[in-house]
Amino acid sequence: TSIPTLFQPLTIRNVTLKNRIVVSPMCMYSAENNPSSPNIGALTDYHIAHLGHLALKGAALVFVEATAVQPNGRISPNDIGLWQHSTDSAQFKGLKRVVDFAHSQGAKVGVQLAHAGRKASMAAPWLRPADAATTSLRADADAYGWPGDIVAPSGGVDMIWGSGYHTPRSLSVAEIKELIAAFVASAITAVKAGVDVLEIHGAHGYLLTQFLSPVTNRRTDEYGGSYENRTRFAREIITAVRSAIPADMPLFLRVSSTEWLEDSPVARETGSWDVPSTLRFVKELQELGVDLVDVSSGGNNEQQKIKRVKSYQVDIAAQVRKELRAAGHKTLVGAVGYITDADQAKDIVQGADQEDEHGDVKEEAKAAEKLLSGPEPQADVVFVARQFLRDPAWVLHVANELGVNVTVPKQFGRAY
Numbered sequence: 375t376s377i378p379t380l381f382q383p384l385t386i387r388n389v390t391l392k393n394r395i396v397v398s399p400m401c402m403y404s405a406e407n408n409p410s411s412p413n414i415g416a417l418t419d420y421h422i423a424h425l426g427h428l429a430l431k432g433a434a435l436v437f438v439e440a441t442a443v444q445p446n447g448r449i450s451p452n453d454i455g456l457w458q459h460s461t462d463s464a465q466f467k468g469l470k471r472v473v474d475f476a477h478s479q480g481a482k483v484g485v486q487l488a489h490a491g492r493k494a495s496m497a498a499p500w501l502r503p504a505d506a507a508t509t510s511l512r513a514d515a516d517a518y519g520w521p522g523d524i525v526a527p528s529g530g531v532d533m534i535w536g537s538g539y540h541t542p543r544s545l546s547v548a549e550i551k552e553l554i555a556a557f558v559a560s561a562i563t564a565v566k567a568g569v570d571v572l573e574i575h576g577a578h579g580y581l582l583t584q585f586l587s588p589v590t591n592r593r594t595d596e597y598g599g600s601y602e603n604r605t606r607f608a609r610e611i612i613t614a615v616r617s618a619i620p621a622d623m624p625l626f627l628r629v630s631s632t633e634w635l636e637d638s639p640v641a642r643e644t645g646s647w648d649v650p651s652t653l654r655f656v657k658e659l660q661e662l663g664v665d666l667v668d669v670s671s672g673g674n675n676e677q678q679k680i681k682r683v684k685s686y687q688v689d690i691a692a693q694v695r696k697e698l699r700a701a702g703h704k705t706l707v708g709a710v711g712y713i714t715d716a717d718q719a720k721d722i723v724q725g726a727d728q729e730d731e732h733g734d735v736k737e738e739a740k741a742a743e744k745l746l747s748g749p750e751p752q753a754d755v756v757f758v759a760r761q762f763l764r765d766p767a768w769v770l771h772v773a774n775e776l777g778v779n780v781t782v783p784k785q786f787g788r789a790y
């Protein structure tokens with residue numbers, strides 16, 4: 375029997391992933407937070423243990439958590455960053471240590487470059503009170519936060535993300551240019567540290583989303599208003615990062631494919647970023663040099679109504695992939711969200727097995743059609759987050775279940 379697509383290698387530019395399973399970025403809120411410490415924002419022993427064991431256990435590509443390009447772009451004071459660029463800095467050395475260890479285990483490492491914009495300077499989730507909706511979640515100055523330096527495309531009290539969050543101020547055009555340069559500088563430092571893949575975080579209501587969405591972008595200059603203007607910041611970051619990193623290095627983009635605001639009062643006023651916006655935007659990515667679009671959703675407005683069924687985001691990824699392929703684009707697509715089972719992951723990247731089709735004539739006709747055209751995958755890779763927290767050896771368990779032999783560390787030999 376042939377190896378399922380899920381366990382076949384995938385080469386993106388010069389990087390070959392040994393399978394199609396990616397550890398999705400996950401903030402761990404476990405970095406040094408004291409601005410006077412040289413270790414601020416650096417990966418620690420915690421991260422070596424956490425990311426290291428995922429690298430040991432078979433994921434092709436392990437993403438480090440959202441990594442802030444500027445100190446005020448951290449979601450919390452305990453986030454990691456990459457704004458120190460010297461090879462002697464704690465941020466560089468911390469990242470290199472994780473990269474070197476993952477490489478020693480045959481895993482590739484990705485860094486997700488991020489800026490939280492108006493969602494910055496919040497407390498780690500476990501420090502938030504249970505009744506967080508009515509109580510401050512902020513990290514204020516006494517918790518090493520930066521309440522006076524919260525930035526967004528548009529500022530003011532109307533632009534606060536949610537109750538308990540800080541009030542943002544609008545970025546000047548000069549600051550926007552500095553931010554683009556910060557994304558580039560962090561990208562170059564990540565490359566120097568040996569990172570294999572870079573992802574730009576354009577999802578979940580963080581700074582790039584804030585620019586893309588008419589709900590949060592009320593600017594009247596060249597960075598706001600029309601679709602063209604709202605997408606400019608993302609386009610400029612992508613272009614600048616692409617030209618600064620090696621030509622053979624993969625570049626990914628994570629997007630919130632919809633804000634889930636279709637029928638909300640706020641979107642009736644301003645419009646929103648929805649699936650059609652995404653279908654338009656993803657067709658710009660190939661030319662911009664993005665190799666893979668990682669399809670997430672939501673996080674930009676409290677009125678969002680997320681259709682939380684198991685396949686909710688995978689369905690959109692499939693729509694994105696179909697649109698791209700119909701336009702003749704090769705941009706790869708990542709699916710994420712509630713991917714927890716072997717067969718589910720297998721089918722997402724492979725399409726349903728012909729043998730699985732049975733039933734009435736209509737089903738048979740569908741199966742015959744599929745046989746002619748080949749099964750249609752929904753995505754090219756799967757990003758998995760929480761399942762790796764529950765089961766760090768998930769890839770090995772999936773391999774067992776699908777009957778695939780995968781390499782395990784020699785130290786594990788007798789267990790497998």
Ligand code: FNR
Nearest residue numbers: 398399400401439440710711712713758759760761
């Ligand atoms: C996340 N998620 C996330 N996403 C992202 O783009 N950057 C990040 O740093 C984080 N941080 C983070 C921390 C933790 C603890 C969780 C659980 C999630 C979102 C994550 O990558 C993923 O998109 C969602 O969790 C949905 O996938 P799962 O968990 O259903 O596989």
